[in-house]
Amino acid sequence: MLQTVANFDRIGEENAFAVLARATDLAAQGRDIINLGIGQPDFRTPEHIVEAAIKALKDGHHGYTPATGIKPLREAVSASLDRRYGAKVSPDEVMIMPGGKPTMYMAILMFGQPGVDILYPDPGFPIYRSMIEYTGARPIPVPIREENGFAFSAEETLALITPQTRLLIINSPANPTGGVTPKAEIDKLVAGLEKHPHVALMSDEIYDHMTYDGEEHVTLLNYPSIRDRLIILNGWSKTYAMTGWRLGYAIWPGKLYDLARKLAVNLHSCVNASAQYAGIAALNGPQDEVTKMVAEFDRRRGVVVKGLNALPGVSCATPKGAFYAFPNVSRTGWKAKALASSLLEDAGVALIGGPDFGILGEGYMRVSYANSTENIQKALARMGDFLSNRK
Numbered sequence: 486m487l488q489t490v491a492n493f494d495r496i497g498e499e500n501a502f503a504v505l506a507r508a509t510d511l512a513a514q515g516r517d518i519i520n521l522g523i524g525q526p527d528f529r530t531p532e533h534i535v536e537a538a539i540k541a542l543k544d545g546h547h548g549y550t551p552a553t554g555i556k557p558l559r560e561a562v563s564a565s566l567d568r569r570y571g572a573k574v575s576p577d578e579v580m581i582m583p584g585g586k587p588t589m590y591m592a593i594l595m596f597g598q599p600g601v602d603i604l605y606p607d608p609g610f611p612i613y614r615s616m617i618e619y620t621g622a623r624p625i626p627v628p629i630r631e632e633n634g635f636a637f638s639a640e641e642t643l644a645l646i647t648p649q650t651r652l653l654i655i656n657s658p659a660n661p662t663g664g665v666t667p668k669a670e671i672d673k674l675v676a677g678l679e680k681h682p683h684v685a686l687m688s689d690e691i692y693d694h695m696t697y698d699g700e701e702h703v704t705l706l707n708y709p710s711i712r713d714r715l716i717i718l719n720g721w722s723k724t725y726a727m728t729g730w731r732l733g734y735a736i737w738p739g740k741l742y743d744l745a746r747k748l749a750v751n752l753h754s755c756v757n758a759s760a761q762y763a764g765i766a767a768l769n770g771p772q773d774e775v776t777k778m779v780a781e782f783d784r785r786r787g788v789v790v791k792g793l794n795a796l797p798g799v800s801c802a803t804p805k806g807a808f809y810a811f812p813n814v815s816r817t818g819w820k821a822k823a824l825a826s827s828l829l830e831d832a833g834v835a836l837i838g839g840p841d842f843g844i845l846g847e848g849y850m851r852v853s854y855a856n857s858t859e860n861i862q863k864a865l866a867r868m869g870d871f872l873s874n875r876k
């Protein structure tokens with residue numbers, strides 16, 4: 486028997502990938518499967534971005550780049566944050582990463598060890614907890630509640646901080662709930678954090694472009710009092726429909742930048758060079774396709790919320806961001822995971838059970854509306870038939 490180190494047994498998973506694999510298997514067997522399980526835009530990457538990558542390859546950008554990313558891309562990130570939020574970030578604080586996840590991994594690795602507490606949203610992106618467990622730190626769930634619009638509660642979050650707390654992970658707009666934490670609550674949270682200077686923050690802002698109903702994304706970058714302990718996770722995956730390109734960026738404060746640079750040198754050397762040139766085109770080029778995608782998500786959001794609320798035993802709060810709805814299915818008579826699994830196997834609709842996102846996810850399911858309106862309507866009809874006929 487191979488003896489691997491025990492930490493590895495603690496690594497978790499993202500069940501969305503397992504559901505995608507099962508849905509693909511079923512489709513390969515000839516089943517008609519509608520996938521509302523996966524968290525990626527169903528759009529193509531805009532053409533001018535693809536062209537920029539092709540040009541970079543033709544121009545001979547085939548080698549390593551600096552581990553922190555090419556300067557024009559770091560400058561483009563800095564300029565875009567200024568344009569969008571009036572946030573002043575030096576290109577030297579920006580690090581280009583192979584997607585959003587590696588920032589999470591590095592940040593948790595920097596702070597996690599036995600004896601330390603790390604706070605993370607529950608329900609929340611499953612990789613937060615997985616990585617915390619891997620480091621041996623104690624995962625402390627911050628409850629994200631439906632009755633609170635799936636927003637962070639500053640009061641509840643602050644009450645969980647102890648002298649052992651080293652890192653607080655926040656995520657707005659949020660996966661899996663679509664919750665957006667309002668500015669007033671973030672103001673309160675930051676004011677409270679001023680009394681806990683030993684706590685670093687990682688703000689996962691990967692869905693920052695996807696807000697609805699006039700809701701505006703509030704970046705933690707605009708809070709000077711916590712800037713020296715703030716890590717930002719963001720990237721191109723969701724905004725520019727570039728999940729497969731593996732392109733993200735982090736903003737690291739102070740000495741964390743150099744730690745992350747060293748980790749990058751140990752881990753991936755640099756990010757794919759042509760993808761970095763594509764990233765410049767994405768940020769500096771026209772944004773109309775982003776606007777169109779967000780408008781389309783907004784339209785589908787309406788269809789999904791209305792359709793879910795019409796299903797027997799299901800109620801769905803209107804999500805304010807990202808591209809997920811998180812309906813409450815606790816009155817259907819089904820456990821959420823069993824319902825998700827039966828809907829896939831028997832009705833051909835792939836969804837993710839809420840418990841895959843945390844303890845408080847029981848009684849909910851994540852519905853991604855990154856699929857065509859036609860498919861969403863078909864899926865809703867199948868779910869309706871299933872819930873009416875199978876008790």
Ligand code: PLP
Nearest residue numbers: 524584585586610660691720722
């Ligand atoms: N953070 C959240 C909240 C996400 O939902 C995702 C992807 O689903 C990521 C980070 C990871 O993004 P990437 O695909 O760029 O690694």
